[in-house]
Each structure stands twice: as structure tokens, then as C-alpha cells.
């Protein structure tokens with residue numbers, strides 16, 4: 458008898474019919490003699506709808522209240538799934554983040570889990586119940602409701618699996634595993650049987666939304682076996698696992714993209730020690746994550762400094778940066794919130810040369826201008842105009858031989 462955590466994403470619970478199907482799969486897992494904890498997302502489109510309501514009232518809604526609104530989507534699903542299971546004769550009990558509790562920090566809309574109390578779920582399992590847990594949500598130490606950032610139910614599931622020392626955490630979604638790139642963009646993308654935590658971490662952080670990055674971090678830290686698979690069929694999916702367990706490695710394992718980027722440039726920044734800290738401190742104080750930073754060489758004692766932030770932080774970041782720019786005597790601030798980042802990831806890149814050149818040549822041949830570049834040992838990312846995203850993904854995927862062979 459195993460302890461299995463199953464997470465079902467928005468599309469998998471998008472309608473009452475689909476919730477019944479999920480209940481059927483959960484019941485089958487239970488019938489095999491396993492203890493089952495289910496973590497669910499809000500029904501497809503629901504979180505967007507809820508956030509949209511708040512945005513009708515304010516351009517920059519108070520984030521504490523935004524979490525109160527956004528977290529309700531998951532509460533509906535846990536209730537519905539528990540009802541569906543009970544109807545089928547399987548005792549089930551729903552739990553909100555508050556009831557467990559899932560303790561997080563207070564960074565509203567992107568909170569991080571600090572601790573999950575396993576005892577409440579354990580006692581439900583002991584009674585023979587199926588525990589149905591709301592993903593995406595927690596509470597901070599003052600009791601305020603928090604949410605974990607978009608796609609956060611993945612993280613809830615892996616963190617619950619870690620807290621309960623579950624045998625496996627199954628992530629059920631609308632594709633049957635992790636692919637060489639988003640199968641929605643490249644029809645010849647291939648499913649990976651296994652992927653290392655390191656590569657998955659990069660792909661997730663670079664935009665492959667099939668797993669939220671914090672979920673991969675938890676999995677890596679606590680050694681949780683993560684199996685990404687489809688809720689619509691019984692195919693074996695992709696196992697996210699330790700590097701040692703991967704047999705063969707391609708130079709490039711995958712291509713990721715993130716359309717949700719924004720670029721801010723401060724023009725004519727005085728080039729003095731301490732200025733960068735002055736610029737970035739207010740941004741980190743405002744909980745804004747800065748990604749790529751590019752600074753030009755200064756010839757005249759002034760430099761242009763460009764950085765990127767997530768698009769949802771763009772307005773807040775522009776306001777913060779404009780204030781700082783005045784304080785330090787910079788010329789002006791210009792921004793563009795239609796930026797995308799396209800990246801290639803692969804463990805074997807560490808020991809191969811010429812990979813970056815191939816990326817630049819491939820994009821150049823298609824007339825895609827590169828606005829910024831960052832690299833790590835196992836990834837290369839390029840900032841580009843958002844309208845070229847799909848094109849860039851397809852040509853890179855092809856250039857690195859990731860597509861299915863023509864006759865497959």
C-alpha cells in the first residue's frame with residue numbers, strides 16, 4: 458500500500474463531467490489499496506475570471522485582498538470533488554490551506570510555503586478518507602490568506618507530498634508529460650521519458666508552465682518522485698528525477714519561452730559606485746523579481762541600464778523606477794511590456810562549445826533581433842520582441858534536432 462498524491466490542474470477539473478472523471482481515477486487508485494491525497498486547482502479559467510473582477514475595480518488592487526478573491530476558485534473545486542467522491546461511495550474530506558494549515562510567508566500573490574502540517578491530513582487518511590486539498594493557497598503567520606503565484610497548485614502538491622513522505626506525486630494535466638517544447642506551439646515536440654530536476658528547474662523558470670518552478674525546487678530538495686501525466690489517458694508520462702538516473706543526454710533537452718516579460722531602461726544613469734544598489738533595493742523591497750540586467754559601458758560618466766521584470770509587476774516597477782531615477786539624477790525611464798524570452802536548456806551544454814553561436818545564427822537567419830542575452834551553465838536565453846515568440850521557438854527546436862523524425 459502506497460501513499461499517492463495526485464494533483465489535477467484547471468483543465469482536468471474544468472467541468473462537472475471532468476470532475477466526475479477525476480473522481481473515477483481517484484477511486485481506482487484507492488481501490489488498488491493506496492492512501493490518496495488529491496490536490497486540485499480552480500476550474501479552468503476561474504482564476505483569470507476572479508482576478509478580472511478585481512481589476513475592474515482597481516488597476517493595482519491591494520494584494521492581500523486579491524489573494525482573498527483568487528483563492529476562492531480552489532475552494533469550489535475541493536467541495537465539488539469531495540461531493541463527487543462521496544456520491545460514488547468513497548468517503549472524502551476537503552481541506553482549505555487554512556484548515557491544514559499550509560503556512561507561507563506574507564508575500565501576497567507569490568507567497569512561499571514555509572511549513573505544511575501533515576497531522577490533519579494523516580488523521581483523515583487514518584479514518585479511511587480521501588483527503589482533497591485546495592492547491593495554490595496558504596495562510597501567513599497573521600492568519601491572512603495567501604496564494605503561491607500562477608500555477609501554484611503544482612507546488613502545493615509537491616510540498617504536501619514532501620510533508621507526508623508520499624511515495625509519488627502525480628501531476629495530472631492536459632498533456633501527457635514534459636515535452637521538448639510546448640506541444641501547443643510545436644506539433645512535432647517529443648515527450649521526454651525522464652528529465653533531471655536541474656533541467657526541469659531551468660525549463661520551469663524559463664516559462665514551461667507544465668510545472669511551477671517552486672514545485673520542482675521542493676521535489677529536488679526533498680527527493681519527491683514527480684510523475685507528470687495526462688488526466689485524459691493512462692499513458693506513462695514523464696518522470697522528473699535525479700541526474701544520475703538519466704541514461705542519455707542530448708546537448709539541448711528543451712526550448713522554453715515566456716511571453717510575460719517587460720523591459721525597463723533607465724537612460725543616462727550616473728556611473729558611480731552604489732548606484733545599482735540604489736536602483737534595485739526599492740524594487741526588491743517592493744517584492745519585484747528582476748530577471749535580466751544589461752548595463753552598457755560608460756564612456757561619458759553615464760550609462761544606460763536595462764532590466765526585465767514579470768509583466769504583472771510592470772506598472773509597479775515603472776512607478777518605483779521613475780522615483781529612483783529622479784533621486785539619482787538619471788535622464789528618463791522608458792519601458793516596453795511586449796517582451797518575450799526564448800531559452801534553450803540542456804545539461805550537456807556544459808561540455809559543448811558553439812551552442813550559443815548556433816542560437817544567434819538561427820535567430821539572425823529569421824530576422825529576429827536579440828534585445829538581451831543571459832546564460833548559465835545549462836541554458837541560453839534571449840530577449841526578443843513578443844511577436845516573434847512562436848517563430849523563435851520553432852526554429853530553435855528544429856535547429857537543435859528536437860522534433861520527431863519525419864516518418865515517425
Ligand code: ADP
Nearest residue numbers: 466467468630631635636638639641665666667
Ligand atoms: P494545468 O492547468 O494542468 O496546471 P498548465 O496549463 O499549467 O496545466 O500546464 C500545462 C501546459 O503547459 C500544456 O498544455 C502546455 O501548453 C504547456 N507547456 C509549456 N511547455 C511545455 C513542455 N515543455 N511540455 C509540456 N507542456 C508544456
Ligand code: ASP
Nearest residue numbers: 498504593607608609610
Ligand atoms: N488556479 C491557479 C492558477 O490558475 C493555480 C493553479 O492552477 O495551479 O494559476
Ligand code: MG
Nearest residue numbers: 466608666667
Ligand atoms: Mg499549471
